[in-house]
Amino acid sequence: MLHKKDDIRGELLDEVFASTELSVSLPKYRMPPNEHLASHAHQLVIDELMLDGNSRQNLATFCQTWLEPEVRAIMAETLDKNMIDKDEYPQTAELEARCVHILADLWNSPEAANTLGTSTTGSSEAAMLGGMALLWNWRARRREAGKPTDKPNLITGPVQVCWHKFARYWDVELREIPMEGDRYIMNADEVIARVDENTIGVVPTLGVTFTGQYEPVHAVNEALDALQEETGLDIPIHVDGASGGFIAPFTVPELVWDFRLPRVKSINASGHKFGLAPLGVGWIVWRDAAELPEELIFDVNYLGGNMPTFALNFSRPGGQIVAQYYNFVRLGREGYRKVHMSCHDTAMYLAEQISQLGHFEIINDGGAESGIPAVSWKLKEGVEHPFNLFDLGDRLRTRGWQVPAYTMPKNREDLPVQRILVRQGFDRDAASLLMDDYRAAIAHFDAHPIVNSMTEEEAGTFHH
Structure with missing residues (x-):
């Protein structure tokens, strides 16, 4: 035992790269049979990550790759917070609710103080929730009119893969407006050409993935208004503001794309893109409570209290939400505009x-x-x-x-x-x-x- 203690002491005093643990190759696709010193395992993992690219030089990603030191500190201090457990972490839940109201106000909701919305793991999940609300509301209108509900369709411009996922997962026909010549986004005429009584909604994108352009939400809204006057079809709009939802309000506040248009029922955005938060947070806000079907809200008696939830995920980290609130307080409208x-x-x-x-x-x-x-x-x-x-x-x-x-x-x-x-x-x-x-x-x-x-x-x- 004394000899073994000396061996352990010697191992602890070794310079990390002189240790016996790092002199052999560890198994990569099965667990090693024995434990290893934390410092050695840490060095192994960090060294492997050197083969990744430098995220600051990744000009492909929309996601935030630079964070203030204070944001990193917030993330370290909130690693243990489970966002879904609102009974144990009521103040984290309060910060989430404040963020929803801040966004509703930023997007000119007529009921910003009483609106409904939620954080998500990203803009894709938020988009899914917006699409589901459109689908459920369309079904309810069709059933009330005694009409079939078996052939829903959704109209978009050239979209990111999350909308293809939504259409496949919920059996909705995706009528994606293709690019033509030098037109790389949707326009009002192309939308109207595809609308019918089975259209659950139209999704313009504020910042198209392929080019970065804003799709003309206001023009599409006006065309749908005219269509309703002619045919009676009342087609709602969901705006995919994954990127532009956190930019346009600060840089082009005169651009009308949000809840100033009554036909816009919901908006999703990505906090970890131009919302400047760390990876892992998105947002969706509905115009008012009537636009979120009650069937999509679950009341869960778990983890110490009754909690309404309408996200696709359950347990998820709270740090990104706290960091999002920090950014709102830290930067304000003027700070976001400057950035x-x-x-x-x-x-x-x-x-x-x-x-x-x-x-x-x-x-x-x-x-x-x-x-x-x-x-x-x-x-x-x-x-x-x-x-x-x-x-x-x-x-x-x-x-x-x-x-x-x-x-x-x-x-x-x-x-x-x-x-x-x-x-x-x-x-x-x-x-x-x-x-x-x-x-x-x-x-x-x-x-x-x-x-x-x-x-x-x-x-x-x-x-x-």
Whole structure:
């Protein structure tokens, strides 16, 4: 026993990389038979993560990758809080409720003090809840009119995969408006051409995934008003504000897209995108309580008290919600405006610099009027290019940058584009360094033209 104690003492005093535990390869797909020192296991895991990309250089993601030290401290202090257990953590539940009312007010709800909404694990879950409310309300109207409920449909522009999931999971026909020529988003005419009595709702996106553009919510609303006058069809709108819901109110407050339009019944947004919160929080707010069917609300007698719940998840962390509330208090409307306008300014700088390279045509310049701080572009037609966008994206990865190149969805699959998301933490200096690497990459291809360019599958770095 004394000899074993000396062995253990020696192991504890070893420099971590001189230890016997790190001198062998541990099993990766089954548990090791014995325990290991915490410091050694920690070093092993951290070293493996070195192979990941640098998230700050990931210009593909919409998600927040820079956080204030105070937010990191909040996350550390709230790791043990289960959001669903409102009886044990009543103040965390209160902060969630405050966030819902803050968002309802931000989105101009006529009943902001009494509205219904909830946090979710992300905008996709929030979108699902919005879609479910549209579906349940449509079914109720159809049953009351004595009509069948077996062929619901939903109209969207080019959408992110969560709406495809919703349509498949709940057996709803997704009438996704395809891109045509230089039109990359929905418009009112395309919406009206697809509406019928089985339409549960229309979903414009405030910040389309592929280009960053805002879809014309106000124009769609007016077209649906005119349709109702002509036909009696009353079609509701759910706005997918995953990104733009946390940007437009601060940067273009005059843009009418939210609850100022009576036809807008619900809005979802992603707190961990331009809401500036850590990964793992989304939000949905309904115009008023009547728009959320009672059948979707469950009263759960569990964990010490009766709790109404209408999220798809149950247990989930509370730290992201607390951090979201911190951001609201910390930044206020003016702080959010400054952050997002700075991102727009950097995006427009990038658009100008990219257009000067001679190879590219800008689709969206990232300005506040056109959409979120996202720059998207394609190769110029009628110009010789010694590379394609997939080659360029692959070359930039040698410097750590992840700049996605991808083909557009239905009817424009022939069009490869590239896109940069400008988020908090990507400043003008970083943008100028990126442009230096763009120029170096193009100079490389000028000297070494690509004979057999990459395909999207071969690039393998990013897919919509």
